[in-house]
Amino acid sequence: MSEEINRFYSELKRRKVIRVGMIYAIGGWFLLQFGEVTFEPLELPAWAMRTLIYAVVAAFPLALVLAWFFDLTRQGIRRDPFDLKSSGAGLGPSLNTAGSPSIAVLPFSDMSEEQDQGYFCEGVAEAILNALTRVKDLQVASRTSSFQFKNMSADIRDIGRQLSVNTVLEGSVQKSQDRLRINAQLINVQDGYHLWSRQFDADLKNIFEIQDEIAKSIAEVEALGLSAPEQNAIKTAPTKDVRAYDYYLRGRQFFHRFRGNDMVYARQMFDEAIEIDPDFTLAWAGRADCHAFVEMYVKADGENRIEATRSSERALQLDSACAEPHASRGLAYLVNEQYEEAMEEFETAIRLNPNLFEPYYYYARASFHQGKLQKAADLFAKASEVNPEDYQSRVLRSHVLAGLEQIELSKEAGREAIPVIEKHLKWNPDDARAFYLGAGTLLQLGQRDRAENWIGKALSIDPTDSVVLYNVACFYALDGQIDKALNCLESAANHGAVNGSWMEHDNDLAILREEPRFQALLKQ
Numbered sequence: 001m002s003e004e005i006n007r008f009y010s011e012l013k014r015r016k017v018i019r020v021g022m023i024y025a026i027g028g029w030f031l032l033q034f035g036e037v038t039f040e041p042l043e044l045p046a047w048a049m050r051t052l053i054y055a056v057v058a059a060f061p062l063a064l065v066l067a068w069f070f071d072l073t074r075q076g077i078r079r080d081p082f083d084l085k086s087s088g089a090g091l092g093p094s095l096n097t098a099g100s101p102s103i104a105v106l107p108f109s110d111m112s113e114e115q116d117q118g119y120f121c122e123g124v125a126e127a128i129l130n131a132l133t134r135v136k137d138l139q140v141a142s143r144t145s146s147f148q149f150k151n152m153s154a155d156i157r158d159i160g161r162q163l164s165v166n167t168v169l170e171g172s173v174q175k176s177q178d179r180l181r182i183n184a185q186l187i188n189v190q191d192g193y194h195l196w197s198r199q200f201d202a203d204l205k206n207i208f209e210i211q212d213e214i215a216k217s218i219a220e221v222e223a224l225g226l227s228a229p230e231q232n233a234i235k236t237a238p239t240k241d242v243r244a245y246d247y248y249l250r251g252r253q254f255f256h257r258f259r260g261n262d263m264v265y266a267r268q269m270f271d272e273a274i275e276i277d278p279d280f281t282l283a284w285a286g287r288a289d290c291h292a293f294v295e296m297y298v299k300a301d302g303e304n305r306i307e308a309t310r311s312s313e314r315a316l317q318l319d320s321a322c323a324e325p326h327a328s329r330g331l332a333y334l335v336n337e338q339y340e341e342a343m344e345e346f347e348t349a350i351r352l353n354p355n356l357f358e359p360y361y362y363y364a365r366a367s368f369h370q371g372k373l374q375k376a377a378d379l380f381a382k383a384s385e386v387n388p389e390d391y392q393s394r395v396l397r398s399h400v401l402a403g404l405e406q407i408e409l410s411k412e413a414g415r416e417a418i419p420v421i422e423k424h425l426k427w428n429p430d431d432a433r434a435f436y437l438g439a440g441t442l443l444q445l446g447q448r449d450r451a452e453n454w455i456g457k458a459l460s461i462d463p464t465d466s467v468v469l470y471n472v473a474c475f476y477a478l479d480g481q482i483d484k485a486l487n488c489l490e491s492a493a494n495h496g497a498v499n500g501s502w503m504e505h506d507n508d509l510a511i512l513r514e515e516p517r518f519q520a521l522l523k524q
Helices: 002-016 017-038 045-067 118-132 142-147 156-162 204-221 228-232 241-255 260-276 281-295 303-318 323-335 338-353 359-367 371-388 391-403 407-426 432-444 448-461 465-480 484-496 500-505 505-513 514-524
Strands: 072-075 076-079 102-105 167-176 177-188 194-202
Touching: 002 177, 002 359, 017 045, 102 118, 102 142, 102 303, 118 142, 118 204, 118 241, 156 167, 156 303, 167 204, 177 204, 177 303, 194 204, 204 241, 241 281, 260 281, 281 303, 281 323, 281 465, 323 359, 338 359, 338 514, 359 371, 359 391, 359 500, 371 391, 391 432, 391 505, 407 432, 432 448, 432 465, 448 465, 465 484, 465 505, 484 505, 500 514
Parallel strands: 102 167
Antiparallel strands: 072 076, 167 177, 177 194
């Protein structure tokens, strides 16, 4: 009952009913005082004062009702988009039939002069989104669902309907050195009206306060009374220094490119963040992931394995209740071939945050390393469900299903993957990984000419990257070009590292398994 009272009180505040009531009471009191002072000297009859009193008292509830249903804006008087019927008997607004408030947070637009702050804009939006997920009575569309609309000019109402939410938060960021201008607007999906909007002009160091203010304001507009724990939970600062945060966001941008050199750059960014803030949990987790992937695909010298272990342990020491450190710890166990421990960490990460992509994706890869192909296929499917815009999990699932000789399912997964890859390449035309994974899928689907075109683009983008070379070898093996495939595999080993357990279970290379050169590479 107390929660309902709090929500009803918040709704009264949002609709400005309390403010209107106070203003009316003060105005009515002054009006009665004015009548008492002037009516007698003007020799007005006694009933005139009584009529004034009755009118003031009678109009009071009418003013409150009007305040509930209508809002006075700069554009004039308009009806409040939430009404009693749709708000669950006045205890909380909702536009959907389920009766609970819901929101999608779109990636903020980069309005900076150089157009080089995309990583920062996404980071701001993601921090707000993560904060809102901690509000008990608010349904929040996942990051991967809402961020697929990045750089799209679709109508906000259409986006909201596609995501099945009542409201959409959009915004923009203009960053110049240490100054910020952030615009944020909360839009009602039903009619396209702004429910709330604000512009922030501040120093970069105030970014966390701005994010917190936006999250708190949205909760208030949605008429959700925040408990004390929720008010603390929606704080968005992952670090005590905004410079460390900026390096961390840059590191994530490099890491998601998944190329050898980009992994090195990402690790450098995470190192810079840790240098500024040694207790930055997410930076330690990111550093661990970089070392793990470098160990598997760039330089398998054992040193990266040690650093992946050390960094993931540090991340867990700092915050064991956070999902990301557990996912990173699982990846570190994977490169150390401690599979049971890895699976335990991935399952813990999934339990802590079921909407986090990485633990599903890493868990699928760990299963593949062990030859558990059906489990890998199922986990890749779950990863693509959590992140609909990720092409990697879709393509890898298709290849794993082919290895299980589930050919029709494999082709179906491949057909689903190609449009996702095409959409990704539209905004990332230099992503070699998208080209080489897509090329193998196109070849499987019988589109050989287009497949050759894509594999050529992948090689031209990064001809010495070991990961690119390995996947080009897979393409040639699938195409029956044995010598070219073996040449690329040997070149991949010479330029970096080839993971033996992955290579051993990779059905794309099945045609090479009896070749002496292939066996020599496995031993190497």
